[in-house]
Amino acid sequence: MSKNTSPEKQKHWLYREENRRTLWIIQFAILFIAILPEFFMHHHASFEAQGIHLDASSTFYAWYGFATCAAMVLGAKLLGYVLKRKDDYYDD
Amino acid sequence: MNSLVIPPGLILILGGLLLPWLTPRLRSFAAIGFPLLTLMMVWLVTPEHSMKLAFLDYELDILHLTSEGRVFATVFAMMAGIGALYALKHARILELSAAFVYAGSAIGVTFCGDLISFFVFWEIMAIGSTLVIWANCHQNKRAYGASMRYLLVHLLGGVILMIGIAAHVANTGSVEFTAMKADNFATIMIMIGFLINAGAPPFSAWIADAYPEASPSGTVFLSAFTTKTAVFALLMGFPGESILIYVGMYMVFYGIIYALLENDMRRILAYSIVNQVGFMVVAIGIGSELALNGATAHAFAHIIYKGLLLMSAGSVLLMTGKRKCTDLGGLFQSMPVTAINGIIGALAISAVPLTSGFVTKSLETSAAAEAGLPWVWFMLVAASAGVFLHAGIKFPWFVFFQKDSGLRPPDPPWNMRLAMWIMSFLCILIGIVPGIIYGILPYTLDYKPYTVDHVVTQMQLLLFAGFAFFALLALMKRTLTISLDLDWFYRKLMFGLIIWIKENIPQLIAPVITGFKNFGQRKFDRLVRVHGPQGILARTWPSASMVLWVAVLLAVMMILHYMRPD
Numbered sequence: 001m002s003k004n005t006s007p008e009k010q011k012h013w014l015y016r017e018e019n020r021r022t023l024w025i026i027q028f029a030i031l032f033i034a035i036l037p038e039f040f041m042h043h044h045a046s047f048e049a050q051g052i053h054l055d056a057s058s059t060f061y062a063w064y065g066f067a068t069c070a071a072m073v074l075g076a077k078l079l080g081y082v083l084k085r086k087d088d089y090y091d092d
Numbered sequence: 093m094n095s096l097v098i099p100p101g102l103i104l105i106l107g108g109l110l111l112p113w114l115t116p117r118l119r120s121f122a123a124i125g126f127p128l129l130t131l132m133m134v135w136l137v138t139p140e141h142s143m144k145l146a147f148l149d150y151e152l153d154i155l156h157l158t159s160e161g162r163v164f165a166t167v168f169a170m171m172a173g174i175g176a177l178y179a180l181k182h183a184r185i186l187e188l189s190a191a192f193v194y195a196g197s198a199i200g201v202t203f204c205g206d207l208i209s210f211f212v213f214w215e216i217m218a219i220g221s222t223l224v225i226w227a228n229c230h231q232n233k234r235a236y237g238a239s240m241r242y243l244l245v246h247l248l249g250g251v252i253l254m255i256g257i258a259a260h261v262a263n264t265g266s267v268e269f270t271a272m273k274a275d276n277f278a279t280i281m282i283m284i285g286f287l288i289n290a291g292a293p294p295f296s297a298w299i300a301d302a303y304p305e306a307s308p309s310g311t312v313f314l315s316a317f318t319t320k321t322a323v324f325a326l327l328m329g330f331p332g333e334s335i336l337i338y339v340g341m342y343m344v345f346y347g348i349i350y351a352l353l354e355n356d357m358r359r360i361l362a363y364s365i366v367n368q369v370g371f372m373v374v375a376i377g378i379g380s381e382l383a384l385n386g387a388t389a390h391a392f393a394h395i396i397y398k399g400l401l402l403m404s405a406g407s408v409l410l411m412t413g414k415r416k417c418t419d420l421g422g423l424f425q426s427m428p429v430t431a432i433n434g435i436i437g438a439l440a441i442s443a444v445p446l447t448s449g450f451v452t453k454s455l456e457t458s459a460a461a462e463a464g465l466p467w468v469w470f471m472l473v474a475a476s477a478g479v480f481l482h483a484g485i486k487f488p489w490f491v492f493f494q495k496d497s498g499l500r501p502p503d504p505p506w507n508m509r510l511a512m513w514i515m516s517f518l519c520i521l522i523g524i525v526p527g528i529i530y531g532i533l534p535y536t537l538d539y540k541p542y543t544v545d546h547v548v549t550q551m552q553l554l555l556f557a558g559f560a561f562f563a564l565l566a567l568m569k570r571t572l573t574i575s576l577d578l579d580w581f582y583r584k585l586m587f588g589l590i591i592w593i594k595e596n597i598p599q600l601i602a603p604v605i606t607g608f609k610n611f612g613q614r615k616f617d618r619l620v621r622v623h624g625p626q627g628i629l630a631r632t633w634p635s636a637s638m639v640l641w642v643a644v645l646l647a648v649m650m651i652l653h654y655m656r657p658d
């Protein structure tokens with residue numbers, strides 16, 4: 001239960017300010033481990049016949065995943081300026 | 093021929109109508125028993141079975157087994173049963189009863205050999221699903237309006253479908269439900285009718301508008317049947333219709349963008365339905381055996397993990413009474429079971445290795461590669477990352493983590509927890525033993541999902557998508573907003589126009605209404621003149637079929653009387 005006494009200690013460790021840095025470090029460590037196989041393996045190209053080799057290039061999936069998601073978040077943000085309305089917009 | 097075999101959907105439809113008359117104790121058994129019986133019946137039907145009915149000059153077949161239909165019917169029956177377990181303690185009888193009729197008619201569609209009985213089941217589905225939303229009117233004052241808008245969209249879809257079927261029968265003389273080409277008026281109308289139920293543009297808004305207004309269990313039922321029956325219909329009716337690639341691709345990205353903008357947790361998941369159905373529609377548009385297998389398998393897996401996600405969200409709604417991300421957060425501390433199951437559903441929808449999404453959705457991307465469609469492939473891969481973004485992380489993060497909302501509700505009752513565990517088990521079971529689902533697909537499949545390359549690249553894609561989420565978290569701060577959609581045209585513009593005319597030029601109203609009436613009367617008179625005494629409706633009917641229809645009408649009236657809202 002969230003009591004008012006010593007709020008920082010009452011919090012779950014995920015929410016403590018001091019652990020925020022650790023969580024980011026863990027995330028970067030996981031990303032690094034995910035990239036490691038790129039040093040050893042080659043991906044097979046799905047579109048050799050069309051002359052496209054992009055999907056077989058090193059770290060393609062990593063940067064493509066990041067870049068397209070960043071684009072979608074930014075795209076949604078921009079569209080939001082046009083499309084967002086108060087959530088009682090349709091109420092009478 | 094086995095005389096014990098009856099159309100599986102009928103068991104659920106009749107079972108649903110029987111439910112209100114059972115004692116509460118018996119009802120609990122029946123709610124699990126009928127879906128189980130249906131599931132068994134689905135697997136007892138063989139291709140030799142048929143149940144022929146005569147209607148006008150046509151022969152209908154409501155017991156027509158296809159391998160595609162069997163996959164869909166199997167997962168529909170499973171969803172009805174597990175959904176009923178989830179609903180058992182809290183759902184109103186009307187909701188459960190309507191949900192069974194709805195599920196039964198969806199199964200009915202998957203066993204139709206002809207377009208006429210297909211249409212009948214299709215329309216019963218619309219009524220059943222509307223009643224599921226309607227059943228929540230006393231809890232949620234928005235439910236009534238949403239259910240009526242939902243019904244209007246589906247009646248419109250039904251009319252378009254009926255026009256298509258009538259024209260198709262007039263053209264070809266055949267009522268058989270078989271693969272078509274959308275190259276003439278009739279088949280194009282049929283395809284539009286199917287697509288409206290799939291949530292295709294410009295009618296995508298109804299899913300996020302209506303589904304989240306139902307009760308926690310109601311939304312679970314709704315998520316499973318309508319859109320996936322439409323996927324089945326497109327799969328059987330229009331495989332390889334290339335326009336579907338574009339339609340599906342729009343749905344994929346529409347779902348992601350709107351889910352990213354959304355604040356209501358169940359609306360996030362509703363937009364995600366459009367996104368996932370978009371993948372299936374793209375695959376149907378590609379139309380190769382691998383693609384059609386992919387759409388079928390993905391539909392099966394999606395029904396289960398989306399049901400699981402909505403069960404998790406429904407549990408949060410039930411226990412907190414809150415549905416907006418801005419009000420939620422930190423719930424993993426007191427609702428661990430709900431959080432764990434929600435996360436398993438989120439991992440499955442994101443196609444993380446060892447889950448059902450990984451072994452099914454990858455069939456569709458592979459099909460794009462195999463078919464030599466690079467742009468489709470690159471967009472589907474981006475969309476797979478986007479799925480992780482909007483459903484895989486966004487839903488669990490904002491509901492169970494983010495800021496601590498201070499809410500400390502307990503986990504939901506045992507029946508809901510059990511239903512979620514069963515669904516999670518299925519998500520992981522299919523992920524680990526994909527042969528279960530690969531073995532029942534329409535075409536033989538030689539596909540190895542677990543190659544080092546596939547696992548590594550998928551993990552890289554998802555982890556970096558997740559990194560993008562946390563790096564850009566500031567841009568996704570939740571706001572108390574909804575997002576405008578194309579339904580604005582009929583909810584605001586047309587409505588406003590009529591109000592404006594009424595207030596400013598009221599003298600216009602009367603002539604317009606009279607004009608409409610006269611127009612209708614003229615058409616009707618013509619109809620009577622041309623088709624009246626010698627027309628199709630004036631022929632002598634066997635009295636047996638008349639008695640049957642009177643009985644059906646009486647039954648419907650009795651049910652409606654019983655189900656009127658309190």
